[in-house]
Amino acid sequence: MNILEVKDLDMSYRTIDGEVEAVKKVSFTVKEGESFGIVGESGCGKTSVAMSLLQLQADNGKITNGEIIFNGKNIVGLNEAELREVRWSGISIVFQGAMNSWNPVVKIGEQIREAMREHYPDKTKDENTKKIIELFDIVGLESSIIDRFPHELSGGMKQRAVIALALSCDPKLIIADEPTTALDVVIQDQILKEIRKVQDVLGLSLIYISHDIAVIAEMTDNMAVMYAGSIVEMGKTSKVFSDPKHAYTRMLLESTPSIVGPKKKLRSLDGEPPSLINTDPYCLFSYRCPNPDDNCQNRKIEMKLTKIDTDHYVDKCCVNCG
Amino acid sequence: MYKYVFRRVYQLIIVFFLFLVSSYVLFDAIPGNAFQNLLLNPDLPPEAYEQVIKLYGLDKPLSERVILYIGNFFQGDFGYSYKHFPRTPIELIAERLPRTLMLFAMVNIIAFYTGFLIGKILAWRRGSKSETWITVTSVFSYTIFYPWWALMMLWFFGYKLNWLPIGKFLYPEKWYDAPYDSDVIFVSMIKFTLVVSVVQILVYIYTRNIESLSLRRNVRFISLSILAILSILYWNSGDLAIQKPYAMDIAYHMILPIFTVTVVAFAGTALLTRTTMMEVMKDDFILTARAKGLSQKRIRDRHAARNALLPVVTSFIFTIVTIIDGSVLTETIFSWPGMGQLILDAVLEEDIPVAMASFSFIGVFALIAHFIADISYAYLDPRIRIQSQG
Ligand SMILES: Nc1ncnc2c1ncn2[C@@H]1O[C@H](COP(=O)(O)OP(=O)(O)O)[C@@H](O)[C@H]1O
Ligand SMILES: [Mg+2]
Numbered sequence: 001m002n003i004l005e006v007k008d009l010d011m012s013y014r015t016i017d018g019e020v021e022a023v024k025k026v027s028f029t030v031k032e033g034e035s036f037g038i039v040g041e042s043g044c045g046k047t048s049v050a051m052s053l054l055q056l057q058a059d060n061g062k063i064t065n066g067e068i069i070f071n072g073k074n075i076v077g078l079n080e081a082e083l084r085e086v087r088w089s090g091i092s093i094v095f096q097g098a099m100n101s102w103n104p105v106v107k108i109g110e111q112i113r114e115a116m117r118e119h120y121p122d123k124t125k126d127e128n129t130k131k132i133i134e135l136f137d138i139v140g141l142e143s144s145i146i147d148r149f150p151h152e153l154s155g156g157m158k159q160r161a162v163i164a165l166a167l168s169c170d171p172k173l174i175i176a177d178e179p180t181t182a183l184d185v186v187i188q189d190q191i192l193k194e195i196r197k198v199q200d201v202l203g204l205s206l207i208y209i210s211h212d213i214a215v216i217a218e219m220t221d222n223m224a225v226m227y228a229g230s231i232v233e234m235g236k237t238s239k240v241f242s243d244p245k246h247a248y249t250r251m252l253l254e255s256t257p258s259i260v261g262p263k264k265k266l267r268s269l270d271g272e273p274p275s276l277i278n279t280d281p282y283c284l285f286s287y288r289c290p291n292p293d294d295n296c297q298n299r300k301i302e303m304k305l306t307k308i309d310t311d312h313y314v315d316k317c318c319v320n321c322g
Numbered sequence: 323m324y325k326y327v328f329r330r331v332y333q334l335i336i337v338f339f340l341f342l343v344s345s346y347v348l349f350d351a352i353p354g355n356a357f358q359n360l361l362l363n364p365d366l367p368p369e370a371y372e373q374v375i376k377l378y379g380l381d382k383p384l385s386e387r388v389i390l391y392i393g394n395f396f397q398g399d400f401g402y403s404y405k406h407f408p409r410t411p412i413e414l415i416a417e418r419l420p421r422t423l424m425l426f427a428m429v430n431i432i433a434f435y436t437g438f439l440i441g442k443i444l445a446w447r448r449g450s451k452s453e454t455w456i457t458v459t460s461v462f463s464y465t466i467f468y469p470w471w472a473l474m475m476l477w478f479f480g481y482k483l484n485w486l487p488i489g490k491f492l493y494p495e496k497w498y499d500a501p502y503d504s505d506v507i508f509v510s511m512i513k514f515t516l517v518v519s520v521v522q523i524l525v526y527i528y529t530r531n532i533e534s535l536s537l538r539r540n541v542r543f544i545s546l547s548i549l550a551i552l553s554i555l556y557w558n559s560g561d562l563a564i565q566k567p568y569a570m571d572i573a574y575h576m577i578l579p580i581f582t583v584t585v586v587a588f589a590g591t592a593l594l595t596r597t598t599m600m601e602v603m604k605d606d607f608i609l610t611a612r613a614k615g616l617s618q619k620r621i622r623d624r625h626a627a628r629n630a631l632l633p634v635v636t637s638f639i640f641t642i643v644t645i646i647d648g649s650v651l652t653e654t655i656f657s658w659p660g661m662g663q664l665i666l667d668a669v670l671e672e673d674i675p676v677a678m679a680s681f682s683f684i685g686v687f688a689l690i691a692h693f694i695a696d697i698s699y700a701y702l703d704p705r706i707r708i709q710s711q712g
Binding site: 056117 | 606607609610611612613614616617618620624625629702704
């Protein structure tokens with residue numbers, strides 16, 4: 001069963017310089033209990049995708065096309081009240097800057113209970129508190145944290161509490177948008193393990209977003225590689241890693257140190273990601289492509305994911321350019 | 323926390339001491355004084371001259387007088403008014419202060435409440451037409467030339483429409499056979515306002531932890547209704563039933579000055595709330611609150627406005643400090659015989675003991691307000707609460 005199906009999603013921000021097309025024709029599906037990764041350089045539109053799923057994009061952002069079918073129902077164009085029901089009890093999110101996700105003047109426990117109250121108004125305070133303690137136990141926090149203010153916690157503790165918060169209303173799908181970026185390396189690793197564990201134990205579906213392809217390898221079953229607002233390669237994580245087709249995917253892989261396997265020379269990412277204002281429908285990576293073929297140079301083939309193997313799709317332009 | 327409070331008190335005492343000394347020295351530096359005029363009176367026999375000088379201690383050098391003054395000050399002795407001898411500055415202040423406090427306490431409560439409410443809504447509806455218009459209006463009333471505005475209001479409501487009284491703070495003809503002095507009535511009114519405010523704050527604090535939103539709203543509504551009924555009963559009981567018509571007369575005279583000052587005073591709070599709240603709304607935790615599926619109203623009040631409250635409360639407390647000195651203009655225009663007029667007269671006529679006592683009073687008032695600001699800041703912001711424990 002698919003918990004989430006995104007079809008041809010377009011989202012753009014209106015700015016004084018023109019429309020920033022941050023999400024272009026993005027389609028992917030997430031199965032129940034699966035962990036789906038989205039990887040790409042910063043600025044390629046990962047957060048924009050995540051925000052579109054909850055329809056919490058900035059005020060100047062608008063979904064212009066496409067469907068988001070969550071739990072069998074298209075949630076694009078729902079009104080505010082209907083969306084509020086989907087949020088948190090359907091789809092919850094661990095934000096990029098999760099350190100600042102807490103209101104500084106309200107106790108942690110109250111901020112979690114507040115969400116539970118909204119979605120399960122019949123539960124008593126004691127029931128809610130009991131559940132929070134259980135969740136804290138899962139993410140490795142002491143129950144006394146309930147009565148703490150955010151500034152009394154360390155970064156790692158805050159982040160664990162954010163995960164507990166995201167779990168509090170029994171969501172079917174959790175989005176984790178670079179949840180460890182602001183943390184130091186040791187804590188990062190612990191948090192990753194925590195998320196993995198939670199996902200296993202509770203059988204949740206997860207969308208894991210990161211700019212670090214190594215983390216995606218560790219965390220996900222299936223993955224998509226995003227470049228300049230579009231998905232350029234998608235498939236089983238193991239396949240994408242063992243047989244990357246798109247030149248951009250290879251570039252990402254070569255820029256990441258591999259923990260296992262032979263030592264090789266690291267390459268940094270050459271070139272800059274393109275501007276997303278008023279783009280054309282052709283492959284935007286061709287300008288950076290290390291060994292472009294005729295397709296790339298002519299820029300005549302419209303972007304479209306093509307199936308090249310079971311569970312492995314790559315952009316048409318780049319099928320042969322590697 | 324106690325250590326923190328203690329340290330603050332200690333600092334305040336030193337500041338106040340410096341304030342007293344410098345005020346005294348400054349007043350002394352004013353060339354000529356009312357006292358001199360008194361002495362130049364040709365009818366005053368030379369023996370009396372010496373005696374009066376001695377009585378006031380004016381034959382001593384400045385340094386000695388400062389020490390003497392401060393010594394007397396802390397024993398509660400402020401001397402006698404030059405102008406209204408033999409009344410003491412304390413008597414004069416005790417008569418004037420309730421009038422000013424009543425007027426400006428009302429203005430500030432109304433201005434703060436409406437200002438915060440409007441600022442909150444402005445920030446929440448940013449970009450809309452109504453927001454633009456109300457913001458422009460607020461900026462206008464914030465920057466308006468106040469004396470002109472006050473005179474216009476007097477002219478319009480008092481003269482043109484003839485709805486509201488001008489030039490008095492009560493109808494003297496009503497008070498000829500009044501069993502009470504106006505000060506007594508003022509004091510009753512202040513006491514009442516104070517009790518009502520405190521009860522409201524207590525209700526708010528004690529209902530804060532009620533889990534269910536609708537229950538909390540109902541409890542608050544019921545307690546406020548009870549408060550309203552009790553107030554009506556209170557004003558109809560015993561002594562107060564007699565005071566009531568006089569209190570109503572004063573209240574009627576207060577409408578115009580309250581309205582005029584509030585229109586100017588609320589705008590500052592509204593604009594400050596709007597700006598701070600728009601800043602807060604950019605914070606990540608607002609996004610979290612929206613993602614949690616909370617209602618717009620709850621996000622606005624609980625998360626955005628609650629965090630914007632801090633700077634607004636501070637600025638509000640600092641405006642309270644300026645009540646008395648700020649009242650000079652208003653009281654002159656509306657012929658409201660309060661502290662503002664007392665100070666103005668004392669300074670113009672160089673009635674130094676009264677001026678000194680009034681200024682020290684403002685000083686004490688300001689320092690206490692700052693102290694309350696510090697404490698309430700610690701209460702509103704848990705981050706400060708922790709630091710201050712050290
Ligand atoms: N509110 C906004 N207004 C205009 N442009 C935006 C806004 N938010 C993001 N963008 C632009 O959209 C693109 C995608 O951003 P984002 O989704 O944050 O990427 P990522 O999460 O992959 O780093 C970037 O070019 C960014 O500058
Ligand atoms: Mg991002």
